[in-house]
Each structure stands twice: as C-alpha cells, then as structure tokens.
Amino acid sequence: MTAAPTSALVPLRQTWPPGSVARYRAAGYWTGETFPGFLRDRATRYPDDIAVVGGAVRLSYAALWQEAGRIGAGLLARGLVPGDRVVVQLGNVPEFVSVVCGLFRAGLVPVFALPAHRITEVGHVLRKAQARAYIAAAVQDGFDYRTLARELQAAEPALQHVLIVGDAAEFTAVAALAGDDTGLPADPDPQSVAFLQLSGGSTGLSKLIPRTHDDYIYSFRASNEICGIDRSSVYLVALPAAHNFPMSSPGFFGALYAGARVVLSPGPGPDAAFPLIAREGVTCVGLVPPLALLWAQAAATGTHDLSSLKVLQVGGAKLVPEAARRVVDALGCTLQQVFGMAEGLVNYTRLHDPLEVVLTTQGRPISPDDEVLVVDDYGHPVAAGGIGHLLTRGPYTIRAYHNDPAANARAFTEDGYYRTGDMVQQLPGGYLVVQGRAGDHINRAGEKISAEEIEDHLLAHADVFDAAVVSMPDAYLGERSCAFVIARDTPPSAASLKAWVRGRGLAAFKVPDQVVFVDAFGTTAVGKVSRRELRAQLRARYLEQTGEPR
Secondary structure, eight states: OOOOOGGGSOOOOOOOOHHHHHHHHHTTSOOOOOHHHHHHHHHHHSTTSEEEEETTEEEEHHHHHHHHHHHHHHHHHTTOOTTOEEEEEOOSSHHHHHHHHHHHHHTOEEEEOOTTOOHHHHHHHHHHHTOSEEEEESEETTEEHHHHHHHHHHHOTTOOEEEEESOOTTSEEGGGOOOOGGGSOOOOOTTSEEEEEEOOOSSSSOOEEEEEHHHHHHHHHHHHHHHTOOTTOEEEEOSOTTSHHHHHSSHHHHHHHHTOEEEEOSSSSHHHHHHHHHHHTOOEEEEOHHHHHHHHHHHTTOOSOOTTOOEEEEOSSOOOHHHHHHHHHHHOSEEEEEEEOTTSOEEEOOTTSOHHHHHHOOOEESOTTOEEEEEOTTSOBOOTTOEEEEEEEOTTSOSOOTTOHHHHHHHBOTTSOEEEEEEEEEOGGGOEEEEEETTOEEEETTEEEEHHHHHHHHHTSTTEEEEEEEEEEETTTEEEEEEEEEESSSOOOHHHHHHHHHTTTOOGGGSOSEEEEOSOOOOOTTSSOOHHHHHHHHHHHHHHHHTOOO
16 A cells, blocks of 8 residues: 555644744753654663563563564555554553554654544544554453454545554554664654644543654653652553653653663552562552552552552642542652643652642642743733633643644634643742632632532541532522542431531532532543543433433
8 A cells, every 4th residue: 555645644743933942952951862862872771671561571671672673664664654643552561662662763653542542532533643554452451452443444544554462363463563674764853743642631532732852852851850760760650651641751751761660550450550569669650649549548458568669649630638648648658749731731749849738739840941821711810829720831832733723723822822721829939739620610609619629628538538529500509519429438428528518617608519429430541530521421420310400
C-alpha cells in the first residue's frame, strides 16, 4: 500500500511566538534534545543498566535501544514513512515502551489511546490524526483488540497497517518486525511534534494535543529535579502508561531520561503493585486519589515491604486535605501533590514543603516562566487570594490543539493563554488550591457552593470512605446539593452526616440537602474519579431511578 499524499495530511505543528522561543532557549528550558537523541545517549552511557521491567522481561538500556531500532526499521520496511501517525493502544507491558521508542527512532508519530477506549474513541482518534497504522495487544483484561482492529479497518479506509503484540492472527506481529536500522532517519527537529496525546476532558470525544521534543523533554527533565529522580531511582508505572501523569510527571520518560529503572505494574491495585515495590525497591509512584486511599487502607494490613518507597505522588484529580492526611499517616513516605494537564502546566508541592502546604494545596508550577492568570467569568483578574478560572501559558503549554479550529477558539485566548477549565485559588508563593472544574459549583438559591469543599468535610468523617457532592434540580432552590457517600463499614445516618458538616462551622446553605449511600463510584478510562463525569453519571442515574424531572 502506498502512503497517503502529503498534501492530504493536516500538518503537525506547535508554534510559539518568536520572542517566547528565544526566551525559553536563553533560559535553558529548550536545549535542542530529542527523544531518539537522549535514548541513544543513555544506551551509550548506561548500556547494562536495567531500563524497563515488565512481567518476566528485563530490558537494559542497550537492549531497549536495539529493540526500538528493530521495531522502527520494521515499520518502515512495512511501508510506513517518517511523519506518518500511528495509534498505539497498549497497556502496561514492556512492548509499550519499546514500541513508542521504535516509533521515535523511525520518525513516526505516536498517537496515544487508552486501553479502555473502544471503536468510538479509537475511530475518532484515527480519523482526527489521519493515522495509517494501529498497534495494540492481542488480548488484555479479557478484551480482544484484534476484533476492534477488524472493526476499525472496516470503518476507516485510511488504516493500512495493523500490528499486534502477541498472537496477531491475520495481522502483523510486532515480534516479527524486521528491517535495516542503518536506514533509520536522522534525529528530528527538536521543535517538531514528537507525538499526539489525548485531551483529558471528561465529556465528548478527545482533542489531540501536539507535544514537541523541546517542550515535553523540558517538562520531565525539570520534573526530575523537583521530584528527586536520578539514576538510583526506581519508578513504578501503576496508572495506564499512555496517560500524561505516569508518562511525564516525571513518569517513565523522566525515569528513562535520568537513567533510572522503570517498573510496569499490570494493574494499579495493591495486589499487583505491592509485590513489585518490595521486589524492585520502587522509590516513586504516581496515583490518583481513589487509588491512594485504597493503597493506604491496604498498607495497614499488608505484609509487603514498602520501605523503599520515598515519594507517593497523587494527581489526576484533587486530593482533598482529609484524604491527604490518611495517605500520609498510612504509608509513611513523602506525599507530593501533583496538579497538571496533558496540555501543559504541571504544579507540584515540593518535597521539603511544610506538611500543611502538602496537605492543603496542589503545588506550584514547574517553571519560573509558567504564566498563571486567575480571572472571573468576564476574564478580569480576581483579587489576590480570590477564586477564579485558571489560564496559563509557558514553555511546555501548547498554543493549539491539532486540526480543531473550533476547540482552539474556545480554549485559547488571543494572546496565547490556555483556558484550563479549572477553578483555583492562588496563594502567596504561587501555590494553587484547586476548587474544582468550572461546572462543579452548585448554585443553590443564588449561593455558590464548591462541591469539592463539601466533599472534603465529609471525608473527615471516620465512617466515610469517599464522597461526591452533586447538584440536583430543585423547583424552589434552582439546585439543591446531594451527597453520594461510600461508607467504610456501617453507614452513618444521613442526619448524622448533615450534623457533622453543620458542626464544622460552615454556612447552613453548604450542608448537603440530601445524602445517598452507594457501594461504589464510576471511574474514567485512566482509573481516576473524574469529578465532572462522575457527578453527571450519579445525577443522571439518580434522576432516572427516582423519576424526578430533569
């Protein structure tokens, strides 16, 4: 099959104003490094050090470089050409790392899909990226991706190559790829797009985020310094590896950049992760809040040696103070809050911050040149310490989505600030306290209530494991608040929970109007409780069950 005409492809680009480019280079943020360049360097400097551990596979840096060369050359031999986009849908297996590195070596552009995505999401990504190839596992978690590949081929004529890790059936096996690695292209322009990530939006189909070599490498290089990652570190990938958090904050890319060891956990739960921590001497891991609470609970009764764990990062959604206290008390390592987005800006609490800062804030930006604005509904700056919409721009925050003019018009200001959709409070020193998404506030008879604020108070109750506060339509109030609660053991009464919240010194209108006990919450594809999606699901399910008007 022949390649699609270059003129038919929407170009991949991410462009900053010339003045910003000059400033970021002069400041040493953008150093001209590329993914194949730094991977080659680490293979030369640390050839025998273990780079990746997954299952029974242990790849040294030299072996990873060699395997990436085999895969990259094999893909070009199959007819792909540098610049082609390739959708990668793999779980936490060593092939994920070697395939992505192989794409970099071949000058191909990975487009990351999550393992939980199905035909609607993957088909959208293929079309939007104009991808010519799709790489997936044969079977993972009981799902046969070869069936999905057949559906994709039938629906998407531009999809010309399907490659499978494992039993490939009628497709090409990744293990069978072969080619001449001396024909691989030279290192790319560091300002070129290295890959496409998916936006983390919880509603609608994902937008594509172009990340360049220069900007992304800076983000995890600087993250390594903040997070204490060096050659002696062992980083555990517990969340799905295709997500931005375990990829770059500092993630497995940060670990590889440092010459450290990456350990891939087949699942995020304690049963899978705790034995790996004990066996490999894991020093750092990133989790989302529900998992952090689950780990804290399991650590209290577990028998695995977790003493090597130095830093537990929690991000992806807000870790409220009461939950943070539980995690610190149970796991005994340094907690680091992380608040960021695949579009760019990442905030960290620092490892030596006072405990109160770690418990109550979501950190401050990576870079001195991360520009942060907190504005009201009309775009005007709020008073110091006020709550508003978070806007940002900087050396690793994108200026545009790929091939999506309508989304760009909504998401970016004329002067290049990205509208994150988050509501925050900025404290002295630049620390941010996340108040939720812009749509996560309840308007109760004209009084604005932060759902996450009330959730925090509910979580302080000894019998509450987790809570989500949702707006419900109300003929009199406009909206009323409903707290969905997961109890630890025996549920407290709704009246006692209301009294608990009222007794914590809050305004009366903040006390939940209604309390509903549930056994579990829904989760997104990355395993985190996406509060916007969760609240929408809980609200819709409850209204359907009760027959209340919407």
